Every structure is written in structure tokens, then in C-alpha cells.
Amino acid sequence: MQSEDEEFPIEVIALSDFTGNGSDQLAFANGDRLLVHAKPSSDWWWAELSGVIGYIPASHVCPGGATEEDTSMPDPWQDEEYFDSYGTLKLHLEMLADRSRTEAYRQVIISNSASLKDKVMMDLGCGTGIISLFCAQLAQPSMVYAVEASSMAEYTKKLVKQNNCEEVVSVLQGRAEEIELPGQVDVLVSEWMGNCLLFEFMVESVLLARDRWLKEGGVMWPSSAALTLVPCQADSYFSEKMHFWERPYGLDFTPLQSLAQQEFFTKPKFSYLIDPTDCLSTPCDVIQLDMYTLQVKDLEEMHGHFQFWIDRSGTFHGFTAWFNVDFKSMEPGGTAVQLDTGPHSEPTHWKQTLFMSDRPVSVHEGDSISGSIVLHRNPVWRRHMTVSLHWNINSSSKDASSCQAGTKSFPMWR
Ligand code: 6LC
Numbered sequence: 124m125q126s127e128d129e130e131f132p133i134e135v136i137a138l139s140d141f142t143g144n145g146s147d148q149l150a151f152a153n154g155d156r157l158l159v160h161a162k163p164s165s166d167w168w169w170a171e172l173s174g175v176i177g178y179i180p181a182s183h184v185c186p187g188g189a190t191e192e193d194t195s196m197p198d199p200w201q202d203e204e205y206f207d208s209y210g211t212l213k214l215h216l217e218m219l220a221d222r223s224r225t226e227a228y229r230q231v232i233i234s235n236s237a238s239l240k241d242k243v244m245m246d247l248g249c250g251t252g253i254i255s256l257f258c259a260q261l262a263q264p265s266m267v268y269a270v271e272a273s274s275m276a277e278y279t280k281k282l283v284k285q286n287n288c289e290e291v292v293s294v295l296q297g298r299a300e301e302i303e304l305p306g307q308v309d310v311l312v313s314e315w316m317g318n319c320l321l322f323e324f325m326v327e328s329v330l331l332a333r334d335r336w337l338k339e340g341g342v343m344w345p346s347s348a349a350l351t352l353v354p355c356q357a358d359s360y361f362s363e364k365m366h367f368w369e370r371p372y373g374l375d376f377t378p379l380q381s382l383a384q385q386e387f388f389t390k391p392k393f394s395y396l397i398d399p400t401d402c403l404s405t406p407c408d409v410i411q412l413d414m415y416t417l418q419v420k421d422l423e424e425m426h427g428h429f430q431f432w433i434d435r436s437g438t439f440h441g442f443t444a445w446f447n448v449d450f451k452s453m454e455p456g457g458t459a460v461q462l463d464t465g466p467h468s469e470p471t472h473w474k475q476t477l478f479m480s481d482r483p484v485s486v487h488e489g490d491s492i493s494g495s496i497v498l499h500r501n502p503v504w505r506r507h508m509t510v511s512l513h514w515n516i517n518s519s520s521k522d523a524s525s526c527q528a529g530t531k532s533f534p535m536w537r
Pocket of ligand 1: 206209247251270271272273275297315316328
């Protein structure tokens, strides 16, 4: 948002190319110097390039500075901000209080306790150390390296001592990419999943640690992960943000609807709890990750396809996404533990993510929705991504079979 002490215009430098939509957005190329005249929102700024004026996405530019020599670039990983946030208790409380999540990891340790005997483990991004402490208390690994980059690690050391686990758990403060261990590990466990599975891209740190520190034949927990999608109805959310403008206090506020659409439906809605009855079809896994074979470069663009059969008539407002992960068993004949963050399981702190389309469409039992999803990692801001959805609604009605296409890209968050 516009801060009062900013003096316009401000010079900024483009970090990547931007095409613009031709109407009110300004196209520019990587390295262009633009003048920002106003910041009407935190995401879209009003700017000028060679005498042409238009909106630019704030995420594609960085402060210009007055001189050519000023090359200070922002950190594309935003690590300072990221690890600062994990240095306070707010997020750790949210994660620890999430019983489905925390109990799933505890169950993995309990059900593999025999196999964990004398194993060397790494807990990547251990936070307050809960998973490492479970390992020390419920199994007998020879060593658990608890790796944590934020300042929480100082407290984690105290918690390990307080719970008499210091002989087994060794807390290493630092980024997993930079720490040194005496040798490789048998098991790499981590809770790295973000919204829509990949947001934050902590998974990259896990893959790099796997390639450097996991023994040949070692175990990855989670072992696989999947992003799940379902076409859905979102009546109350739609009414709350769109119908509202139709007749507030007896007045016609509909000229605000396109603004409302832009403001409320451009980005996905995080922390959405979908009512299972709002699922218009059986959910389907659209992207699957094998944590043994996944490569960092695969994360740049992940593609998935879907075909949903509508099994209840209603209004199609968009799609809801969530994820599940599997922890394969190390025990002979043992079964995998699963953590499912969908609407048919206990809610987790991730909840679900709602992607609103721009136009509600009536759908009927027997119709189908086919299409594709692409998760495109932001080339500049490495913890962010854009989710693009393309879909065709194929109506099966007796009188006229028809097909309606839709497409929309959702930045998360940049
Ligand atoms: C877990 C995030 C925790 O992992 C949090 O405490 C953060 O500081 C730590 N972390 C993240 N990346 C690294 C890294 N490369 N090296 C060391 N510690 C790291 C929950 N976040 C999600 N599940 N998204």
C-alpha cells in the first residue's frame, strides 16, 4: 500500500520481461528503468516508460537507486524475511498445534521404530525439534542431526537438553545447503510442504540435502507427494465478495464488481476450508512427486492433466486444491503412513486453496471438466509461483451438447 512518506516518482529497474495485457498494463523488458508515479495497491503500481503510462506488477521490479553503480539486488529467496518469521513462535505454534500434521510424523516414527535402531537421521528444518525429539524418544537412532536455519535453533538446543535427548539429537544451526556433517545419513525426514504443496519451495533445500547427504538406498520421509484438485462450488464466498455489490442499502454498486473480481479473485484464497458437499466431482491427483527421483530443475514447471465427471448438479465457481504425502515403511511388510490435507480428513493448518474462475457456470450431473494445470515457479522470486488452469466444460444435455472453455493464471504470491 501507498506509504505516506514516499515521494513520487520513484525509479525502479525491471527484474524480468513483462508483456502486459495491452489495455492498462505497461509492457517492459528486463533491465528497463521505469518511473513509478503511484502505488494504488501493494501488487500493481502506476508507472511510466518512455512516455507511456500503465500498471506494472510490483513483483517484477526492484528499487532503482539514483546511480548506475548501485547494483544492490534483493535476495530472490527473501531468506532474511523468511528465516526471521521462523525465528518467532507464531508459525511454530501453528505447526505444533496442528495435530494431524504432528501426529502423522509421530506415527511414522512409531511404526518404523524397529528399523530406525542405530540409524543416522537428518531432520531438515527441524524448527523446535519436535520430529527429532520423537525419534529420540520413540526409536533408537544412533544420531539425529536437527538442522534449522532460523534463530529458533538456539531454543531447540535448550529443548533437546531439557528433554534429555542431547546424546542422540545434535542441533545444527544453519541452512541445510551450507551445513557440514561427519558423514551421510540413512534417513532424511522433513516437513517442507507449503500451500499448494510447493509454495515457499523449501523442497529445493530437501532435494539438495538428499543429493549431498543421503546414503545410497537411504529413506526419504515424505517419500512421495501429490497435489489434488477438484472442481467446486463456492456460493458463500462468491456472494460475500460479488453479490454484495448488487443492492447494498438499496443502491446499485455493480460498477464495483469488476474491481471486486480483480481484488478478491486474482490470487488464490489460502486457508479455505471447502465443505465436502461443495466438491462437484471426485477429487483427482494432478501432480505427483517422487522424492527419490525429483530434480530441482523439474520444479521450474510442473504440468498436470485432469478429467472430472460432475457427479452433482450445481454452480462451478473454480477449483480447490490440497495435497497429500506418503511415508513409505522401512519395516518388512509395513504399511505407509499418509498425511492428507483434503476436505475428507481432519483439517490441518494448511487447510485448502481456492482458485476462483471469473464466471460461474451451471453444471449438471454427467457433464465433464477436462483440462490442465501448470505450476510455474517465479523466475525472479524463488519461493513464489503462478498456478495456471485451463479447462473445458463439456455439457452432456440432451438438446444441445456444448463446450465452454476457461483459462486463468493465479500468482502465489508473486
Ligand atoms: C518448516 C519450516 C522450518 O524449516 C522453519 O523452521 C525454517 O526456518 C526451516 N527451514 C526452511 N528451509 C531451511 C533450510 N534450507 N535450512 C534449514 N532450515 C530451513 C515448515 N514450512 C513448511 N512446511 N513450509
